[in-house]
Amino acid sequence: xxxxxxxxxxxxxxxxxxxxxxxxxxxxxxxxxxxxxxxxxxxxxxxxxxxxxxxxxxxxxxxxxxxxxxxxxxxxxxxxxxxxxxxxxxxxxxxxxxxxxxxxxxxxxxxxxxxxxxxxxxxxxxxxxxxxxxxxxxxxxxxxxxxxxxxxxxxxxxxxxxxxxxxxxxxxxxxxxxxxxxxxxxxxxxxxxxxxxxxxxxxxxxxxxxxxxxxxxxxxxxxxxxxxxxxxxxxxxxxxxxxxxxxxxxxxxxxxxxxxxxxxxxxxxxxxxxxxxxxxxxxxxxxxxxxxxxxxxxxxxxxxxxxxxxxxxxxxxxxxxxxxxxxxxxxxxxxxxxxxxxxxxxxxxxxxxxxxxxxxxxxxxxxxxxxxxxxxxxxxxxxxxxxxxxxxxxxxxxxxxxxxxxxxxxxxxxxxxxxxxxxxxxxxxxxxxxxxxxxxxxxxxxxxxxxxxxxxxxxxxxxxxxxxxxxxxxxxxxxxxxxxxxxxxxxxxxxxx
Numbered sequence: 001x002x003x004x005x006x007x008x009x010x011x012x013x014x015x016x017x018x019x020x021x022x023x024x025x026x027x028x029x030x031x032x033x034x035x036x037x038x039x040x041x042x043x044x045x046x047x048x049x050x051x052x053x054x055x056x057x058x059x060x061x062x063x064x065x066x067x068x069x070x071x072x073x074x075x076x077x078x079x080x081x082x083x084x085x086x087x088x089x090x091x092x093x094x095x096x097x098x099x100x101x102x103x104x105x106x107x108x109x110x111x112x113x114x115x116x117x118x119x120x121x122x123x124x125x126x127x128x129x130x131x132x133x134x135x136x137x138x139x140x141x142x143x144x145x146x147x148x149x150x151x152x153x154x155x156x157x158x159x160x161x162x163x164x165x166x167x168x169x170x171x172x173x174x175x176x177x178x179x180x181x182x183x184x185x186x187x188x189x190x191x192x193x194x195x196x197x198x199x200x201x202x203x204x205x206x207x208x209x210x211x212x213x214x215x216x217x218x219x220x221x222x223x224x225x226x227x228x229x230x231x232x233x234x235x236x237x238x239x240x241x242x243x244x245x246x247x248x249x250x251x252x253x254x255x256x257x258x259x260x261x262x263x264x265x266x267x268x269x270x271x272x273x274x275x276x277x278x279x280x281x282x283x284x285x286x287x288x289x290x291x292x293x294x295x296x297x298x299x300x301x302x303x304x305x306x307x308x309x310x311x312x313x314x315x316x317x318x319x320x321x322x323x324x325x326x327x328x329x330x331x332x333x334x335x336x337x338x339x340x341x342x343x344x345x346x347x348x349x350x351x352x353x354x355x356x357x358x359x360x361x362x363x364x365x366x367x368x369x370x371x372x373x374x375x376x377x378x379x380x381x382x383x384x385x386x387x388x389x390x391x392x393x394x395x396x397x398x399x400x401x402x403x404x405x406x407x408x409x410x411x412x413x414x415x416x417x418x419x420x421x422x423x424x425x426x427x428x429x430x431x432x433x434x435x436x437x438x439x440x441x442x443x444x445x446x447x448x449x450x451x452x453x454x455x456x457x458x459x460x461x462x463x464x465x466x467x468x469x470x471x472x473x474x475x476x477x478x479x480x481x482x483x484x485x486x487x488x489x490x491x492x493x494x495x496x497x
Contacts, residue, residue: 043080043081044082046072046081054067054248055067057254058215059217060216060217060255064087065211066090066212068207068208069100069207071203071204072203074203076202077198081196082193083192083193083208087190087210087244088244089244090210092210095111096210100206102204106196106197106198111192111194111195123183127183128153128155130153132150134162134177135175136172214244219371220237220373221237222234223376223377225356226379227379231322233323235316236319237317239313240307241311247309252300252304253307255299255300257296320366322365325356328355328449330448330450331353331436332451346418347416354406355406356377359402360402361400370394370396372395375391375405389407391405412442413441413446414437418435419433429495435490436488436490437488438481438486438489445480445482447480449477452474456495457497458473475491
């Protein structure tokens with residue numbers, strides 16, 4: 001029986017039959033494989049058709065916990081159970097197996113992970129020392145015909161070496177290789193094989209859980225700020241990326257946010273605990289139900305979804321409307337500002353950084369723990385269009401905590417500073433004076449937050465604006481600047497070292 005390449009991909013490692021493999025020559029065609037699937041009473045295969053439950057818990061550290069439940073008919077006694085349609089990136093050391101029907105009557109004697117996968121190169125190499133039928137096209141009186149030659153494959157390093165009759169042949173143009181069977185130790189897909197001992201009933205609901213890599217998720221947020229900079233709408237999205245080597249159809253999806261500790265070349269969490277995590281469900285908000293466990297947050301999608309292989313999927317996570325925001329203009333001084341070495345007597349220019357600040361609270365329309373991710377900020381222009389204003393990354397943020405997003409630097413606000421005095425008062429005691437000029441070219445008044453580093457044991461002697469000692473080596477001033485106006489902050493400190 002001849003089958004297409006899609007059928008070949010569904011054939012298991014125990015399949016016998018006729019396999020035809022077309023190799024790509026210059027201008028050649030894609031490989032085709034043909035096989036016949038025989039009965040094999042010594043092996044039971046559990047495929048995706050036997051699946052009754054599927055849950056996937058994805059961590060934001062490139063791993064996922066897969067919980068797969070299948071209904072399988074098992075003869076009594078010792079037999080091999082093949083578990084197909086699993087992630088190609090499964091970590092065999094993390095596999096957990098049990099019968100939900102009769103846990104004490106179905107035991108595992110051995111576990112094997114078979115990952116030597118069927119492809120043209122591997123199949124050919126498995127036939128070293130064996131006969132293969134070579135097919136090529138020959139011209140006979142202007143008519144093409146296929147010619148079949150039986151050859152023994154002696155070696156296959158960079159290219160195959162054949163023995164045809166009494167000759168050793170290399171560099172032979174071949175359009176197809178035909179094989180009598182698929183070798184037993186070559187598989188079309190990754191397979192877990194258990195040698196099990198069934199002393200119970202024939203029908204078992206078997207639960208398998210394992211960790212797989214190449215699955216990840218991240219959070220992305222969109223903050224749309226109103227023209228008056230007073231309120232904003234926030235939307236959160238989850239982006240799930242699956243390159244684990246298999247699809248997860250109609251699965252319960254859960255996401256874990258937090259900094260997961262993992263052991264190098266090992267695993268960080270007990271498999272039984274992780275399997276329990278994959279079964280847990282919680283109560284609540286719109287798209288995702290959320291709960292806290294250990295030091296992490298678990299987000300469970302309140303409907304089933306499908307994650308296809310090599311697919312990126314986005315799902316709504318949260319939304320807030322009319323969130324109060326505050327726009328900040330911030331100038332941060334640095335210790336090297338004691339003098340201008342390049343142009344003595346001239347002021348130094350500071351960057352005026354722009355931030356949006358809001359609180360993750362229920363009163364603000366949020367109040368849901370926000371996973372780490374990128375927040376992209378947009379704002380409406382004078383004609384009602386939405387323009388991109390900047391972006392920043394946030395860490396995992398619990399509820400009732402503030403978020404501060406830097407979106408860029410101010411174009412129409414200028415800050416200049418100058419050290420106007422330096423005096424040694426006594427041994428180890430000095431006085432310094434600074435002047436910071438702020439010019440606002442905007443049509444609206446603003447307040448600029450000025451943060452000044454001050455080293456040593458310091459005391460503020462005079463200042464034109466009230467200050468706050470924000471830590472041992474810093475003072476903060478809030479300076480109001482009128483529309484199209486200018487304000488000058490002057491202060492003098494005494495420092496003891």
